[in-house]
Amino acid sequence: MMLDLGPFSDEKFDSKKWINSACKNRHPQDSLDKHMVDLEMKLQMISEEIAASLEEQSASALLRVPRATRDVLRLRDDAVSLRNSVAGILDKLKKAEGSSAESIAALAKVDTVKQRMEAAYDTLQDAAGLTQLSATVEDVFASGDLPRAAETLANMRHCLSAVGEVAEFANIRKQLEVLEDRLDTMVQPRLTDALSNRKVDIAQDLRGILIRIGRFKSLELHYTKVHLKPIKQLWDDFESKQRASRLANDKSEVERISSGNEYQSSSMTVSFSSWLPSFYDELLLYLEQEWKWCMVAFPDDYKALVPKLLMETMAVIGSSFISRINLATGEVVPETKALAKGITSFHDILKFLL
Structure with missing residues (x-):
């Protein structure tokens, strides 16, 4: 049976509890007397081993004491010598402090003059x-x-x-x-x-x-100028279709009169409200293609160029946009003709469209 020496190091060690616990943990076939004798022998053997080890270590420690004492004395002498050396260095530094400050100030002035000469x-x-x-x-x-x-x-x-x-x-x-x-x-x-x-x-x-040469604004101007023209053509396409429709209607009317037909033909005019979504689709497609191209051609500027183009587009077609919206709403809803101002700004346009 091996003994667990852990409980002996516990500050709350109780010998009676330990003995009772050892007795309870004995093998069922072992008698109590035999178990106690074995336990006593093992405790005695372990105690003798601990005593022998303690005596050996104590003797070794006693032998090391004189050597440690000599080391302490040597370290103390070294510390005294080091303190004296440091004190001497501090004295020298104090004596050199005044002249060093003057030298540093002179060097600073020389460096300033040197920098000015280089400039x-x-x-x-x-x-x-x-x-x-x-x-x-x-x-x-x-x-x-x-x-x-x-x-x-x-x-x-x-x-x-x-x-x-x-x-x-x-x-x-x-x-x-x-x-x-x-x-x-x-x-x-x-x-x-x-x-x-x-x-x-x-x-x-x-x-x-x-x-x-610092002319990014010139790049913006020419980029906008080049691409504003086709966008303006998209916008003017409505008037072209309107003119074509009017010519077709006039031709039909002339033919009706010349033939003596009293049948009134219907007007084939293009509605602005029906044309506007197609303009938006074409404009968005154009801007999407231009955005992709600018990402390749001008990777540092496309976020400024394309929005600038859109702003300039709205500035150019703004008055025409407002006029057409007012006219379209006036045609669809006659009551809007009584409004004195109608839609007068892009803010109004956005509210109207939304």
Whole structure:
């Protein structure tokens, strides 16, 4: 039987409970006397082993005490020596503090002067580069290399911002503005062609030129101008159909009169309310296709270009839209003719449509 020594380390150890528990856990075939004798022998053997181990460890510990004492004394001496060394270093630092502060202040002044000299040198370089760019920019334009011209103008703009408002460079500043307008004008027909024929690579290159000279607004303007025309044609399609219907009705009327037929033919006019949904469908399809193309051609700008196109479209057809809505509602519901103002804004249009 193995003894569990765990209960002996418990602070609430009770010898009587332990003995009773040991007796209850004995083998049914073992007598109580035999079980108690075996238990006593095992306790005695374990106790002797523990005593022997304790004596051995105590002897070893006593042997280590002198060595630990020597180590403590040595560490104490080292600590005293280190404290003295640190005190000496602190004294030296205090003596050097005054002269070091003066040296650092002098170095800071020298560094400031150095930075100012470097800035002046850079400015002089920019001024010299600006003069050279101004003298050669016409040759760049004559070469027809638009990306190089844009890069030259961008460098001129950078140099002007570096030299600041210097009177000697006022003429160059005016020259730069004229040249940027000139380059913008040169880009316009090429950009119009690229947008109209969906030439992605060329459109991206021309967009890069305009961005380089700070003319994103010009890109927006030309993009809107190119795509506003077909959208306006979609809107004007209603009037074309109306004219065609009127001509057809007039022709029918002439034929009726010439033939002496008293039958009154019905008017084959196009209703605005029935035509408007088809306009919406075609407009949404056009914008969807343009959105997809712009995502490829102008991935950084399509979220601005397409909504701008829609806003400009509504601005162009706004008055005509309001007029047609008022006319349509007046035709369908005669009472609306009595309204003095009718529908006068896009806010009213949205309320009407919803």
